[in-house]
Amino acid sequence: MKIELMDGSVKEFENAENMFVIAKSISNSLAKKSVAAKVDGELKDMSYVLDRDAKVEFVPIDSEEGEHIVRHSAAHLMAQAVIRLFPKTKVTIGPAIENGFYYDFDPEVQFVPEDLEKIEAEMKKISKEDIKIERLEMSREDAIKHFEALGENYKVEIIKDIAQGEMLSFYKQGDFMDLCRGPHVPSTSYIKAFKLKSLAGAYWRGDSNNKMLQRIYGLAFADEKRLKDYLKFLEEAEKRDHRRLGKELELFFVSEYGPGFPFFMPKGMVLKNTLIDLWRKEHRKAGYVEIQTPTILNRELWETSGHWFNYRENMYTTSIDETDFAIKPMNCPGGILNYKNKIHSYKDLPERVGELGHVHRHEFSGALHGLMRVRAFTQDDAHIFMTPEQIEEEIIGVTELIDKFYKGIFGFNYTIELSTKPEKAIGSQEIWDRAEAGLEGALKKMGREYKINPGDGAFYGPKLDFKIKDAIGRTWQCGTIQLDFNLPERFDINYIGEDGEKHRPVMIHRVIYGSIERFIGILIEHYAGAFPMWLAPTQIKLLTINEDVVPYAKELQQILEDMDLRVELDDRAESIGYKIREANGKYKIPMQLIIGKNEAENREVNVRRFGSNEQVSMKLDDFLKYVVEEAKIKINK
Numbered sequence: 001m002k003i004e005l006m007d008g009s010v011k012e013f014e015n016a017e018n019m020f021v022i023a024k025s026i027s028n029s030l031a032k033k034s035v036a037a038k039v040d041g042e043l044k045d046m047s048y049v050l051d052r053d054a055k056v057e058f059v060p061i062d063s064e065e066g067e068h069i070v071r072h073s074a075a076h077l078m079a080q081a082v083i084r085l086f087p088k089t090k091v092t093i094g095p096a097i098e099n100g101f102y103y104d105f106d107p108e109v110q111f112v113p114e115d116l117e118k119i120e121a122e123m124k125k126i127s128k129e130d131i132k133i134e135r136l137e138m139s140r141e142d143a144i145k146h147f148e149a150l151g152e153n154y155k156v157e158i159i160k161d162i163a164q165g166e167m168l169s170f171y172k173q174g175d176f177m178d179l180c181r182g183p184h185v186p187s188t189s190y191i192k193a194f195k196l197k198s199l200a201g202a203y204w205r206g207d208s209n210n211k212m213l214q215r216i217y218g219l220a221f222a223d224e225k226r227l228k229d230y231l232k233f234l235e236e237a238e239k240r241d242h243r244r245l246g247k248e249l250e251l252f253f254v255s256e257y258g259p260g261f262p263f264f265m266p267k268g269m270v271l272k273n274t275l276i277d278l279w280r281k282e283h284r285k286a287g288y289v290e291i292q293t294p295t296i297l298n299r300e301l302w303e304t305s306g307h308w309f310n311y312r313e314n315m316y317t318t319s320i321d322e323t324d325f326a327i328k329p330m331n332c333p334g335g336i337l338n339y340k341n342k343i344h345s346y347k348d349l350p351e352r353v354g355e356l357g358h359v360h361r362h363e364f365s366g367a368l369h370g371l372m373r374v375r376a377f378t379q380d381d382a383h384i385f386m387t388p389e390q391i392e393e394e395i396i397g398v399t400e401l402i403d404k405f406y407k408g409i410f411g412f413n414y415t416i417e418l419s420t421k422p423e424k425a426i427g428s429q430e431i432w433d434r435a436e437a438g439l440e441g442a443l444k445k446m447g448r449e450y451k452i453n454p455g456d457g458a459f460y461g462p463k464l465d466f467k468i469k470d471a472i473g474r475t476w477q478c479g480t481i482q483l484d485f486n487l488p489e490r491f492d493i494n495y496i497g498e499d500g501e502k503h504r505p506v507m508i509h510r511v512i513y514g515s516i517e518r519f520i521g522i523l524i525e526h527y528a529g530a531f532p533m534w535l536a537p538t539q540i541k542l543l544t545i546n547e548d549v550v551p552y553a554k555e556l557q558q559i560l561e562d563m564d565l566r567v568e569l570d571d572r573a574e575s576i577g578y579k580i581r582e583a584n585g586k587y588k589i590p591m592q593l594i595i596g597k598n599e600a601e602n603r604e605v606n607v608r609r610f611g612s613n614e615q616v617s618m619k620l621d622d623f624l625k626y627v628v629e630e631a632k633i634k635i636n637k
Helices: 019-026 028-033 064-085 113-128 140-150 153-160 224-239 242-248 266-285 299-305 332-340 388-409 429-446 486-490 516-526 547-562 576-586 597-602 620-630
Strands: 002-004 010-012 034-039 042-044 054-060 100-106 133-139 167-173 176-179 193-203 212-221 296-298 317-320 323-327 351-360 376-386 413-419 451-453 463-469 475-484 506-515 540-544 567-570 591-595 604-609 615-619
Touching (some): 010 019, 064 176, 266 351, 266 376, 299 323, 332 486, 376 516, 388 429, 388 463, 388 506, 429 463, 475 516, 540 547, 547 620, 576 591
Parallel strands (some): 413 451
Antiparallel strands (some): 002 010, 133 167, 296 323, 351 376, 591 604
């Protein structure tokens, strides 16, 4: 038997061997750290016996696939611990998820948060017992009998949905056995770095007509260091939570009278309008014009665009004069009507048309999350109408504009994904091939790295997704460039070519912020509420030491406001230490000016920056020159 390894080397064995023995023949360390193996590309347990020639790749515990296996095995470990502690609990399903796992239970008595500590302690005990995890096979009929005897009615229901005569795989560890495809780690001792996090409700099979179960969420990693690092990350993410900071900084709130429909407070509107002003300025420079289209449009328009048939479940509808209308979930059909409103020549193209459109999309209440997942948001849309020959140039232009915003202004690094045709799509395969080739060609011409994201395009065209990385390493998908040959065809739009004949334009849909509301949420968490001075709702706070200096502070406030700076005056009869702590700690004001007797008499200011204990005295005239430059947007080259 010949085994070809990933480095191209070949090992020969006289007899069939399991994967552990094969790994050990290469090195003891490989055998110890491997939790599974790929045999001709198919994942197998380390106990799998190989009896033929094959290509073999071992899966280390600290790899992405290895950690996924650990997490799945941790779900089984938790279920075993629960059954040991609460024997009358019924088990259902327990998959691995990002960074961890969960398992849904039907307990005799509802779990309480204190139970998580007991379960976790029992899991650690089972881990130390180093119980071998074995894969077994059983017929559907025998499996039904086995779980009926245990009173595990949920497992019986799952198995009965499987076709008759099929052999099923199970994983057994001591006194616990679960239906599962696997693979799993060789023994419970491999599962060491885990933490139970929370309890939640979950309907059996996700159906609200079924019984409400209890779901226990946990984290699991390959080793303790990775777990500790992730727990620190969660702690930092909690500090940056935009919902909490949004309330503390008086930026926005969400009311029970409008779930998913955010309210922006005055400071939040300053932040939002600053982003919009920047958007308008940069788009004018890039050759865009701006339009506004109606929020509610006739059903016939949405049928023509394909949204009514492909996006209906996400749309809010109404009836006007006995005719169906829909609140727009996207701006594109209105943008196409704007284009169609007049005759275009090839000399007019490309036509770049932007719209800050307020769109509405139905989201399930359980998915709503502050500004990150809402039902109404402002989309910084633009549609570019062009000739086929202009495709590459325009995609490059949009990418460079995105680059200016993400890297130049906000300092984000980002990656690009090419999302291809989804299952639910309109248009011929030929059109999709042309569109995907157009996007890929532009990226290659720019020398940009990208990866393919199969099947994740919009229903009307493929797209480039731009994913930014924030200050603590999280990835957020924001900008997109969607190339569309379909909607121009469906709406029968055209331009007059150089030959005097009608030709079909190609269309780009693109956003940079994506949802302005969501982008604000990302910025709040990225900056932890401490915005750069150009973006901060309040740029400067004047802090008076006593009543006598208030007239000078008010004069200074007026001077700064006349310079279009955003200024607040704190002349309360509070200690200066209290005022500094509030301006610095709670409101995170970028610049604080401490005004005392010396400053008032000498027409000076005492400057203190956010996060610093240093105070610098400056003459007023010098400060005014300095602060104008300080408040400008800094663009990184």
